[in-house]
Structure formats: structure tokens, C-alpha cells
């Protein structure tokens with residue numbers, strides 16, 4: 001999210017000290033507990049007329065500025081109802097009593113989720129939002145919204161004192177990353193793959209690790225052989241398998257298996273629990289590489305991260321990495337699940353001031369938390385006796401839940417090149 005850059009002034013050293021002191025106080029566990037209790041008490045109080053007035057007087061920031069009834073765009077109103085809170089104070093804009101209320105803070109959350117997160121468009125590699133907002137564009141909205149949204153965008157901007165604009169992404173965000181460009185060119189691919197094998201860490205997994213393998217519609221579910229890599233005639237369809245190298249796709253996480261298998265309610269599903277028979281040597285591509293003095297444009301970390309979040313056009317590259325890893329003596333890969341993009345709530349390729357959050361040492365853990373690992377074992381590990389089936393169960397999909405948000409419509413035609421649905 002873009003934020004106005006503060007001008008330096010003489011008060012800044014003092015301000016810095018005050019902010020440092022506040023941060024120190026807030027870092028104390030008992031202070032955080034007291035604030036949490038006060039926050040909960042405030043949350044209950046604002047549901048009563050008197051409580052809402054008292055809290056609103058003591059903490060002006062808790063007063064609503066807009067509400068979910070203020071908007072004419074349907075998706076924006078639904079997002080506002082999801083993000084907004086109950087507060088018995090009437091909406092100062094439309095006067096509604098029973099709608100979900102938005103404080104200044106929540107208004108910024110709504111703008112960020114609807115306009116920025118909601119405008120993210122996938123490129124061949126990477127993705128970027130086409131709308132951003134900041135204080136510098138206050139009263140200078142330049143985003144060409146549909147008529148249903150135009151007035152709402154102006155209303156939000158006026159209350160929060162920022163403006164929306166069409167965002168031209170930094171080129172690395174849409175895949176202009178040198179190692180990734182080299183990987184796409186078969187003539188220049190090999191040296192980058194050599195670096196991947198050398199720079200990513202190795203993991204050794206023993207029999208204490210459990211892996212899961214999901215099968216849809218196996219002919220004999222009780223037969224452990226059904227859970228091995230697919231027969232030859234089905235090879236070359238997935239991210240890592242090829243005629244040259246069968247792959248057993250599995251995961252330490254059952255939900256991950258369900259996502260990867262792209263199952264429907266019509267499928268008969270069976271899950272095998274597996275254990276390594278001997279130590280497995282795996283190349284871990286989910287690790288965030290610490291690269292010093294390297295920008296996103298030259299980052300191997302960003303190249304690999306984008307590769308596993310790309311669709312089928314990227315498969316020849318990931319298959320070449322798998323073959324090279326097998327040739328170097330690895331038993332398999334740990335790699336980021338493509339579905340990490342919908343399983344975590346984080347924005348794909350999130351940036352702060354146009355810099356990837358993966359580049360900030362302290363944010364690395366946060367970036368890593370949005371990655372769900374999968375495991376690919378090379379060859380036919382059950383047939384070869386590298387892993388063994390310890391248990392087979394039927395798997396029932398009891399409930400599927402979608403977490404839905406909305407976004408604006410891009411005014412120009414997109415060149416999606418995807419099937420009509």
C-alpha cells in the first residue's frame with residue numbers, strides 16, 4: 001500500500017523518541033493484555049447507545065465515518081458489511097442505524113482489500129494490482145472506475161483524505177526477473193538450475209515424518225500399489241512429472257493434498273499415510289533465500305517463488321528442475337503449493353513501497369507463513385521401497401468453504417487467453 005512520505009522536520013528526533021517509548025510500552029505482555037481487555041470491553045460498549053457515546057468521546061478514532069449502507073456498488077457494500085463493526089451511533093454520512101459501521105481505520109482496510117487486493121491481476125509470471133491509493137492523490141482520483149463505483153470511490157477518498165489512481169507496477173512484479181527470464185529460455189536455463197540445486201537447502205527426512213497421498217477413484221482402494229506414482233500413460237500432465245521422471249505427489253498436510261488433487265464431490269477419495277523406509281534427501285524450494293545486495297530484478301528467490309505460482313506454461317521449467325535434482329541424487333523436492341495463493345489470506349507478491357516483503361529481513365517470516373509446502377518424490381517410491389504405506393482411509397469432503405471478497409472492474413479489455421466460462 002502506498003503511504004505519504006513524511007517531510008523531515010526539527011521535531012522528528014523528539015517524535016522518534018516518543019514513538020520508540022510507545023513501542024517499548026506496547027511490547028510488554030501485560031500492557032498488551034490490558035489493551036486487549038479494553039478493546040474487548042470497548043467492542044461490547046459500542047453496541048449500547050450510552051457506551052458508544054462514551055467510547056466515541058474518549059477515543060475519537062472509534063467513531064464511525066461511513067457504513068455499509070453508504071455505497072451503491074454491490075460488491076463494495078458487501079465487503080463493507082464483512083469488514084465493518086456494530087456501533088449504535090448512527091452513520092454520520094447516511095444516518096443508517098443498523099448497518100455495519102466503518103471507522104477511519106476500517107475504511108482504509110476496506111480500500112486496501114477492495115481496490116488494491118481486489119484489483120490484482122495475474123501476469124504470466126507474478127501479479128500486480130491495477131489500482132492503488134495514497135494521500136498525494138487526495139481529491140485527484142485518476143482511476144477510471146465504472147459509474148456504479150465512481151461516487152463510492154470519491155466518498156471514501158473524501159472521508160479518508162486519500163485518492164485512487166491507476167497503478168503501473170514495478171516490472172519485477174510481473175515477472176521481469178533475470179533468473180526467471182533465463183529459466184524460460186532453454187539455451188540459458190541450465191546455469192540457473194545449477195544455482196537452484198546449490199543455493200537451496202537440503203532436508204533429510206527419516207521414518208518420523210508422515211506423508212499423505214490422496215487418490216481419486218482408484219480401482220482397488222485397498223491395494224497400496226494404487227498410491228504410487230501414476231502409470232506411464234498418465235505421465236507428463238503435472239507440474240513436475242514427465243515421461244522421463246514419474247512423480248509421487250504428496251504432502252505433510254491433508255488439506256494440501258485435497259487442493260492439489262483438484263477433487264470434486266463426485267470423486268471417491270482415498271488417503272494413504274506413508275512413512276520413509278530409509279532417510280530421504282529432499283531439496284527444499286520453499287525456503288526464503290537470504291540474498292544480500294540483490295534487487296528483486298536479479299533475485300533467484302523471487303524467480304523460484306514466481307515459478308511455482310505460475311500456471312501450466314511454467315511446467316517445462318519445473319520439470320527440468322526435478323530431473324536435474326534427481327540426477328544430483330535427491331529423492332525429491334519440497335516445493336511451494338500453487339494453492340498457497342488462495343489458502344493464505346496474504347496478497348500474492350505483497351509489497352511495501354514497491355519492495356517485496358520477501359526482501360525485508362523481519363518480514364521474511366511473515367512471507368514464509370503464506371507458503372504451504374508440497375512434496376514430490378521421484379520415480380516410483382512405493383515400488384522401489386523408499387516409502388511404505390502405513391494406513392489407508394476413505395476421505396470424505398464434509399464441507400467446502402470459500403472466503404469471498406470483491407474488487408473493481410478494469411475498464412479496458414483484458415487479454416486473458418483463457419477458456420470461456
Ligand SMILES: [Zn+2]
Pocket residue numbers: 066067068069070091092093094095096099
Ligand atoms: Zn452510512
